[in-house]
């Protein structure tokens with residue numbers, strides 16, 4: 001288990017030439033608008049204002065890069081980078097704007113060599129969405145490792161979580177890809193996700 005002990009906002013960027021140069025293992029948070037990407041980053045980093053959140057979808061419009069120092073149980077420390085991506089599929093954002101964001105995310109996936117894995121967030125209450133399936137296809141095609149985080153698990157009864165995750169995994173065609181149910185409201189489910197992140201960050 002790791003703890004993210006110190007986190008900084010590094011910068012926002014659109015073009016690869018503006019991405020921060022630091023080469024620590026990077027983990028990107030993607031998913032539909034309003035699914036809880038920015039909230040999760042704030043909770044994981046224990047830093048409530050780090051990533052801007054909103055009850056109004058479409059809050060994050062740029063690639064936002066964060067640098068985080070972590071400690072493991074033996075107090076060994078290391079660094080990882082987190083990237084908050086704009087959400088997709090929000091009807092109130094114009095088609096042309098959404099197309100711009102899609103290109104921005106594709107370029108990021110194509111060019112960000114330090115990207116270690118993608119964390120794809122889906123709302124635990126919703127069945128598999130076409131846009132999420134397309135994102136998963138893209139990740140498989142580009143051979144980018146990934147996991148799925150099923151957010152807002154506080155919105156369904158505890159006894160339903162396991163079964164719901166199983167159904168989601170099947171609908172999304174996940175195979176061996178892990179799914180981590182989390183609630184940013186109740187602070188639950190973070191250990192398993194951070195364990196997965198830590199393990200991948202240590203790989204060569």
Ligand SMILES: Nc1nc2c(ncn2[C@@H]2O[C@H](COP(=O)(O)OP(=O)(O)OP(=O)(O)O)[C@@H](O)[C@H]2O)c(=O)[nH]1
Nearest residue numbers: 034035036037038039053054055058059060087184
């Ligand atoms: N109940 C509950 N609400 C949550 C949870 N996570 C996020 N929310 C709420 O969902 C809304 C959207 O959260 P954000 O973190 O801004 O979502 P986002 O995915 O970053 O959205 P965009 O930036 O628009 O792509 C906010 O009102 C959050 O408080 C959760 O685990 N449980």
Ligand SMILES: [Mg+2]
Nearest residue numbers: 037038059060
């Ligand atoms: Mg956001």
